[in-house]
Amino acid sequence: MADPAIRIRNLVTRLGDRTVHNELNLDIQAGCLTAIAGSSGSGKTVLLRAMALLLQPVAGTIELFGQATTTLSRSAERGLRGRMGVMFQRGALFTGMTVLDNVAFPLREHTALPRSAVYEIARLKLRLAGLAPEAATLYPSELSGGMTKRAALARSLALDPDLLFLDEPTAGLDPVGATAFDKLIVHLRNLLGLTVILVTHDPVSLWEIADEIAFIGAGRVLASGPAQALTQSLEPAVRCYFGGARMQRAGASWDQK
Amino acid sequence: MNWRVAQRRVICSGDWSVERLAAVERQIRRNAPMTSGEWRINLGEISTLDTAGAVMVQRLCRRLRTAGASVQLEDVSAERHAVLKLVASEMEVTPRRPYSNPLERLGRRVTDGCFGITEYLAFIGRLTADSLPRMLRPHRLRWHEIAVELERAGVMAIPIIGLLAFLIGIVMAYQSGDILQTYGANIFLVDLLGVIILREMGPLMTAVIVAGRTGASYTAQIGTMHLTEEVDALRTMGVTPFEMLVLPKFLALLIALPLLTVWADAIGLLGGMLVSSLLYGVDFDVFLRRLPTAVPPNMFWVGIAKAPVFAALIASIGCYQGFRIRYSADEVGRYTTISVVQGIFWVIVADAVFSIVLFSWLGL
Incomplete structure (x- = not known):
């Protein structure tokens, strides 16, 4: 098997005094859609932040595309950041800019393209994320929840990243919107060859779109594999999570397909 | 290629x-x-x-x-x-935001300016309507919040205000001492410093520092609470943001600013006294003995009486600007700046009004 896009070894992270991850190991293959699951407070978002270079681990290594992230030079770090897109849970759109400017911002920062080309690329990203062209001139405060998610996705795609981190992409969307968003993620992954890491609680997302699920608990990866394999896991926490009524229903509807 | x-x-x-x-x-x-x-x-x-x-x-x-x-x-x-x-697949053209011409912008600014005053008055009105029932039953006031604000706006400002008052006392004594010395009138340093510090510099400078420190923090705090929907959360619980957020700040500043002024007065005089005794031969005991006769007590009281007015201006402007923040992080910066600038502006205007009214009409 080829080298993994992300390789995490013996990761230890702390928030204040609380140890979130203790000796966590995880490999994520390139082109794979990996979901990080786990009960609330198990450190899914913290893991995402560590992988996205937003949080310095206390110990252990994270390698992105074979580069250890703990010993990066500034220019290497900037290059690496250009290869990843992060979509935050609440969008984190810049409130002082229009949606189009939000998407154009990383392009302006990382490339020397003229305005017209930047805006053309930005508009393409908005369309890819499924936003109507009218939304481009709106400010984030004028967007609905679903539109905010799409705009945030468009911005995370701005630099054609190889790695896409999504934090709870379908949380807060209506079921139809959530399904559409799931499809959109798979579609973009197939089209652009992305490696996608998503943190999610959504049972449907876990069953339908994730190639791999890494289940986090007690500071490490308790189990990993496709949803079906995890239901058979011997770990009580994993069985409990996948044995819940909502998860069962999502699994049942997946079985029918 | x-x-x-x-x-x-x-x-x-x-x-x-x-x-x-x-x-x-x-x-x-x-x-x-x-x-x-x-x-x-x-x-x-x-x-x-x-x-x-x-x-x-x-x-x-x-x-x-x-x-x-x-x-x-x-x-x-x-x-x-x-x-x-x-x-x-698509090459659509993005619609532009409607273009606003300079004349329209000017008009908007004028109307915004005019309505800004009515909005501010409406804010004061709502604050009063929400506060009065509470004020009439003091046990229902949020004493805990008031104490917290009192600490932030008052106690924590003591070092900076003390330091600045001390320096201003030194500077003024030094500047005026030189001139008085040429006439051999060193002793009048007491009169000069007494009047200027107690009546003008003490209250005014304290108010300016508090406007920059506390007024800005009021605006930023309330504005950020708006952005994170905390204000709306309060509303849904039947707590009006006025009595929860504004009234404690308002009351706390009303108490803190006069006290800070007394502190600034004392430290300012101390600075002046130090220079007077070291450079101009007016010793501490001479200075202190002359002070009560040179400066009538109402000078001190005029200075202290201004402080609550300044406090009301600073607190109401700070909170009002905070409530104007609606949507973006940008606005937090913009309205915080406006809050400080307007706070200082109105404090100085009020001070001028005080001088005219008290000095020329009432003869104080």
């Missing part, structure tokens, strides 16, 4: 990913010939092509087409074809 104008061919090569595109774009802009005919664009030698690169291919095609040429892409693999199709 290799332009073979004679054969109407372009051979694109290299890395067409977003980081490298600027060079490609420049080449297209400089070299694309404005000739019609049947052009063929070869993409076979491109090593990487992402969506931004595909946009650039489209731009190249469009450029050739506007020159009247027809364009054919060749050597396109299946996956690249999908990406190119995605890019080409």
